[in-house]
Amino acid sequence: MEFTVLIHSAEEGGFWxxxxxxxxxxxxxxxxxxxxxxxxxxxGLHLEVLCEGGSELPREDDLIIGRVRIDDMTG
Structure with a gap:
């Protein structure tokens, strides 16, 4: 299985x-x-918990990633 992940730079260093x-x-x-x-x-651990609980595994085709534009808020 493959999952889309979002990777962020952490303020304190490293990534989350x-x-x-x-x-x-x-x-x-x-x-x-x-x-x-x-x-x-x-x-892997998250999927184990879902399976043990009888939950349906999520599907990537249920995911929509988009972008939103807003006006400059600085003035």
Whole structure:
């Protein structure tokens, strides 16, 4: 399975990663590589919990990623 992940630079350094189709599934790492390894583990654990609970696994085709433009708010 493949999941779309959103990777953010953390203010304190490193990265944090979230999985839009798995609400509550996120992780972090000091390096990009560590963050990616950690999110793979987090996804696996999240899927285990869903399966054990009898929940249906999420589908990527239920995910829509878009962009929103707003006017400049600085004046």
């Amino acid at each position: 990663v979230e999985v839009p189709t798995l609400p509550g599934c996120f992780s972090r790492g000091e390096t990009f590589q560590e963050a990616m390894e950690n999110i793979r583990e987090a996804i």
